[in-house]
Amino acid sequence: MTSTQATTDRATTGPRTPLSRRRILEAALGYIDAHGLDALSMHKLGAALGVKGMSLYNHVANKHDLLDGVVELLWSQVEQAAPATPDADWRDGFRAYASALREVALRHPNAAPLIVGQLIMPTPALRLVQAHTAAAATRGVAQAQAHALLRTLTSHALGSALAEINWSCGRPGCRPPVSDLLRPGTPQELAGLAEVFCGGYDPDEQFQLGLDLMLRATDPP
Amino acid sequence: MTSTQATTDRATTGPRTPLSRRRILEAALGYIDAHGLDALSMHKLGAALGVKGMSLYNHVANKHDLLDGVVELLWSQVEQAAPATPDADWRDGFRAYASALREVALRHPNAAPLIVGQLIMPTPALRLVQAHTAAAATRGVAQAQAHALLRTLTSHALGSALAEINWSCGRPGCRPPVSDLLRPGTPQELAGLAEVFCGGYDPDEQFQLGLDLMLRATDPP
């Protein structure tokens, strides 16, 4: 309650950790995870950081820039999870890249649409392309071919993650239930179809099958 | 200038076509196409319809419902472009479905992110699944297999369309230039990579190759 107690919330240096672009972006992602993309506002994000909304403009240019930064943060998580490993089989590296991208999207379902809607190509994404292309090049894979494969894998990872987030109902409890996806007027017959189309499959398995297809299409080493 | 001239804007029945959900949704899509998703507001959309913002609430529940309606409109365009044709080869139908979905997304780049971010499964989408599944069933394709294929095709169409909208630079003039996608700090070396990764390929061709892969993976008729 008192101001001396308030510092226990942060448990770090001084009475208040100073603002920084990095800290703001992480807080923004956390806020989106917790409350949804639409709920994020500069005022509320400021409050969540113990600061007054307008202070954020000292570290980000505007809200659009803030969201770009969140996308960059997500890509850096992908980079951390699936760095290129020059010694291992490049196909395993490509597979790990696609899986990591999908997993980051699934771990942040409220933020995932940003990845594909922010009109930005963040540095960590380019570093991933560069590193994995280089790994494949050591086995004689041409740059154009590696790029084509990486583009397809990226589309597949994001496309299937977003489809899963919006339309699939995880196996057991189906949160939210399929019926929440349907407009009130939907005919009973189509509602039944939705139940099986959206609920009756394993998204992981479907994603892996797609991966296999794409990687097998390239001729051996 | 005068009020008698004003009616020439619509050139239809009476001095002012009455509002309807359908007319509102079409105007909303047109507005998004013209001015971008972020620019759409109830006030401005009302003005574009010659009406006062709040009037829209007589026909749509709220802005979220409005956007859901726009997504439904887009799916109905897909349905119109690629109805199932029970007599033709079902593979051609599936291919036409995926191509139509992609083309609708590319034709409405500003609205496309909505398809994958609105948490809704519109009736026309379900009708497409139903019709194409039925077409495949007449050739002995099991429902589960048809559904799996349709899910993969849907992910691929949307994933590649969204990737193309955001990160690719159509062959000749590259609007906007790749450099607009990069954050100011991007190292020169990665900027060069972006130029070839985002600009040096044919998105149509890449999409069609993916389609071939998916359709060939299913055993013959």
Added chain:
DNA sequence: ACCTGAACACCGTTCAAGT
């Protein structure tokens, strides 16, 4: 250098009133 108060135009939404 960085945070704040005050202020701005704008936004989504409600509701009582008009027609």
Added chain:
DNA sequence: ACCTGAACACCGTTCAAGT
């Protein structure tokens, strides 16, 4: 039945002022 005026809380953003 459907449109509007007035009003509300909220939003993104600016800027002069504080420290």
